[in-house]
Each structure stands twice: as structure tokens, then as C-alpha cells.
Amino acid sequence: MLHIKNLSLSFSRYGGMSFRKVPLKIISDFNIAVHTGEMVAVIGSSGAGKSLLAHAILGILPSNAKLTGDIEFKGSRLTESRKKRIRGNEIALVPQSVAFLDPLESVKKNIQRAAFLNTGSTAKAGIMMNDAFDKYGLADNVGGLLPFQLSGGMARRVLIAAATVSGADLIIADEPTTGLDRNAIDDSLRVLKELTSEGKGVLLITHDIRAALKYADSIAVFYGGTTLEIAAPEDFKHPEKLRHPYTKDLYSSLPENGFVPVAGLNPFGDMIPAGCVYGERCSRKNELCETSRPDRKRINNGDVWCHHA
Ligand SMILES: Nc1ncnc2c1ncn2[C@@H]1O[C@H](COP(=O)(O)OP(=O)(O)OP(=O)(O)O)[C@@H](O)[C@H]1O
Ligand SMILES: [Mg+2]
Structure with missing residues (x-):
């Protein structure tokens, strides 16, 4: 479903005493594949460039970023214009933080808005939102809460619901377990794992090796901005x-x-x-x-x- 070949990413920034722009290398020669019905974990330490990798696939990098290499999705090249067209409907991001939700809108409105952006119909968006509430076990009263009122585990469920409400085929989950206790970690990853049994592909970005080993089908070891090994959890x-x-x-x-x-x-x-x-x-x-x-x-x-x- 997703094939990334020799992906490199750098930023141009002012460096040294020269007042000239110099490149700052973040990712170089990164390779990975995610197949239908598979969860692939990218494990790497903090600041390694994991979120930027997710943003590169979605086409939401800052303007000083330079990206090279090939990304293929469902057999054809993922160009910047195609990324724009399909993000949020064919490829969805479960972001690293609840700050990605609208802080002044209720949980219900946030999820409904994500669905509306996809269907363009208020009635259909309402049905999709209700389905998402059922699927992710979100109680009715959660719908009326504002994002900051959610507990860590519930916030993850809401982020996953908002990302997947469109029925995207590839889900990129950026650190869906950070700051959660073991039960909430399992809960959040089980929800993502269930998506693979529906034929979705999941790219799990994490520094939690234990969680990756428990749930992923394949582990990509990310270090110094590149892939060093892709191994089975066994x-x-x-x-x-x-x-x-x-x-x-x-x-x-x-x-x-x-x-x-x-x-x-x-x-x-x-x-x-x-x-x-x-x-x-x-x-x-x-x-x-x-x-x-x-x-x-x-x-x-x-x-x-x-x-x-
Ligand atoms: N616009 C930018 N210009 C220059 N450098 C940047 C820019 N955005 C991010 N960086 C740098 O790129 C590095 C990688 O950032 P990224 O957020 O992808 O790391 P991460 O692996 O997701 O870390 P974490 O585990 O903390 O989430 C960081 O060290 C950051 O300082
Ligand atoms: Mg990150």
C-alpha cells in the first residue's frame, strides 16, 4: 500500500556566522513498506525526525523543508498535489497531541467536522460521527466535552476516531501512547490493531519499543535519520x-x-x-x-x- 524509497529531508536555515542558508539534514535514505492489513512500527528516539516523517507522507511539512526520494501509495507516485487531495480521506494522521483538535469545539463537533470535510454532507457526517462513537466506545457525555477536558486515554480514542471517521485506508499514528499508563496504552493500540483486521494499513510511530513489539507485524529501526533494520517482532x-x-x-x-x-x-x-x-x-x-x-x-x-x- 505504502512504499517509501530513499526518502531524505533537510531544512534550510541560517547557520554559523555567514548569514547564508545551510541545509540541516534530518532524514536520509529512509526506506519502509506498509502492506494492506499490516501494522508497521517505526521506532526511534526523541527528536529523531519521526513526526517529520509522518508530515512528509501527508504533505504538511514547513515551507523551509526539502524532500527527495520516492513515496508510492496504492501503486502510484504520491506527489505533493496528490497528498493534498487524499490526506484526511485516504491517508489519515492520528496526531501526537490533542492540541491538533479545535480547542473551542466539543469532541462531537471536532469529529463531525472531520467527517464533513470528507463527505460534504451534514447528514452523512452526523451518521459517520455516531458510528465512530459506537465503534470507539465513546460515551454520549464525552461528546459534549472540550478537548482539554479529556483524560489521556480518552483523548487518544478521540484522536483516533477523528482520524479514522473518513474510512482512510492508511492510518499514521504519531506516538499514540505517550504519557499513558499501561492499560491506556493497550487500549489505544488495540483500537489501532483492529483497523488492520479491517484491511487498513497502520504506520505506528513510537519510541515505545515494548508496545511496538507487542502489536506491530514489523519493526523498522530508525536511527540517525535512516532505517538500520526492518525485523519481525519475534x-x-x-x-x-x-x-x-x-x-x-x-x-x-x-x-x-x-x-x-x-x-x-x-x-x-x-x-x-x-x-x-x-x-x-x-x-x-x-x-x-x-x-x-x-x-x-x-x-x-x-x-x-x-x-x-
Ligand atoms: N521547521 C524546522 N526547521 C528546522 N528544524 C526543524 C524544523 N521542524 C523540526 N525541526 C527539527 O527536526 C528534528 C526532528 O523533529 P521531529 O518532531 O520529527 O522529531 P520526533 O522524532 O518526532 O521527536 P519526538 O519523539 O520528540 O516527537 C527536531 O530536532 C527539530 O528540532
Ligand atoms: Mg514527534
């Missing part, structure tokens, strides 16, 4: 099956696997090296890693970008 049960040194280090850094820290910082902007983005922190780094970006290798039904794999 691979994380047997660390020897993981293909990239970073993914192995990530596994060992989980509390249940020893909490082993890795020295160094995630590279960002000008610090992103020309070679392997994990090179600086990798125990296997050699000259080749420093000078050249690894190509994709397919190993045991997964993908890896590493010279040593």
Missing part, C-alpha cells in the same frame, strides 16, 4: 536473530535484558556521518563503515543496512 525474542549492531545494543539496553548502556549520542544534523550513521558508537566499526553508507541486505525475511551483516 526476532527480538532471540537477539542472535537481530541483524544490526544497533538493534542488538537496543535489545541489551532494555531493562529486562540487562540495561546495558551504549556510550555516545544519537547523531543529528551536521553530526550525521557520511558513512554508517551508527559508526561512531558501533563496536564493529572499520574504515568502510566510516566512508560508505551500507546498502540494503535481505537476511532471514528482514532487511538490514550494515557492512558486517
Whole structure:
């Protein structure tokens, strides 16, 4: 359904003392595919560019952003004008924060407005809104509340309802679990997972590895603005099956696997090296890693970008 190939994103901004605009690299050579009925998780740390990746797919980047690479949706190229046409109806975003809702409109009005933008008919929008209330178990009294009056878990349900009311085929959920307790996390992800059984594709953007491993069908490891590995959640049960040194280090850094820290910082902007983005922190780094970006290798039904794999 969605195929992203070699996506790169940079910002032009004033830098240094020169009063000249210089590019700030955020994403480079990012690759991923989401198929019908599949939930793919992109896991990455804070500030890595995950929200910008979502905004790039939807065509809602700031004007100083430069995007290159290919995005295909349902077999044809996703151009900026097509993005504009299909966002909100074929591709929907569950945004990172409740601040994306209209703060002065009730929950009911917010969801109805999303439906109206899609059908253009008030009567149909009313029916779609009622269906969404039933589907997501939103009680009648929730409809009258303003967004700021919602609890964290309820806010996520409302955001998911508003995004999916149009019947979009691809749902991009940006950090749908941040700030929630374990029950609310499960609740929110179960709702998204149900959408895959209706044949929707879900791109789950998160830094919650545990949640991703529990619900996603495939895990894309995002680091230094690029994909380092795409693995099945089961691979994380047997660390020897993981293909990239970073993914192995990530596994060992989980509390249940020893909490082993890795020295160094995630590279960002000008610090992103020309070679392997994990090179600086990798125990296997050699000259080749420093000078050249690894190509994709397919190993045991997964993908890896590493010279040593
Ligand atoms: N318009 C812009 N111009 C320059 N830099 C920007 C712009 N917008 C975002 N950035 C930078 O891009 C980086 C990635 O931002 P993004 O919001 O995508 O991160 P994220 O992975 O979603 O983080 P979080 O986990 O905190 O949500 C940030 O460090 C941010 O400072
Ligand atoms: Mg974000």
C-alpha cells in the first residue's frame, strides 16, 4: 500500500556566522513498506525526525523543508498535489497531541467536522460521527466535552476516531501512547490493531519499543535519520536473530535484558556521518563503515543496512 524509497529531508536555515542558508539534514535514505492489513512500527528516539516523517507522507511539512526520494501509495507516485487531495480521506494522521483538535469545539463537533470535510454532507457526517462513537466506545457525555477536558486515554480514542471517521485506508499514528499508563496504552493500540483486521494499513510511530513489539507485524529501526533494520517482532525474542549492531545494543539496553548502556549520542544534523550513521558508537566499526553508507541486505525475511551483516 505504502512504499517509501530513499526518502531524505533537510531544512534550510541560517547557520554559523555567514548569514547564508545551510541545509540541516534530518532524514536520509529512509526506506519502509506498509502492506494492506499490516501494522508497521517505526521506532526511534526523541527528536529523531519521526513526526517529520509522518508530515512528509501527508504533505504538511514547513515551507523551509526539502524532500527527495520516492513515496508510492496504492501503486502510484504520491506527489505533493496528490497528498493534498487524499490526506484526511485516504491517508489519515492520528496526531501526537490533542492540541491538533479545535480547542473551542466539543469532541462531537471536532469529529463531525472531520467527517464533513470528507463527505460534504451534514447528514452523512452526523451518521459517520455516531458510528465512530459506537465503534470507539465513546460515551454520549464525552461528546459534549472540550478537548482539554479529556483524560489521556480518552483523548487518544478521540484522536483516533477523528482520524479514522473518513474510512482512510492508511492510518499514521504519531506516538499514540505517550504519557499513558499501561492499560491506556493497550487500549489505544488495540483500537489501532483492529483497523488492520479491517484491511487498513497502520504506520505506528513510537519510541515505545515494548508496545511496538507487542502489536506491530514489523519493526523498522530508525536511527540517525535512516532505517538500520526492518525485523519481525519475534526476532527480538532471540537477539542472535537481530541483524544490526544497533538493534542488538537496543535489545541489551532494555531493562529486562540487562540495561546495558551504549556510550555516545544519537547523531543529528551536521553530526550525521557520511558513512554508517551508527559508526561512531558501533563496536564493529572499520574504515568502510566510516566512508560508505551500507546498502540494503535481505537476511532471514528482514532487511538490514550494515557492512558486517
Ligand atoms: N521547521 C524546522 N526547521 C528546522 N528544524 C526543524 C524544523 N521542524 C523540526 N525541526 C527539527 O527536526 C528534528 C526532528 O523533529 P521531529 O518532531 O520529527 O522529531 P520526533 O522524532 O518526532 O521527536 P519526538 O519523539 O520528540 O516527537 C527536531 O530536532 C527539530 O528540532
Ligand atoms: Mg514527534
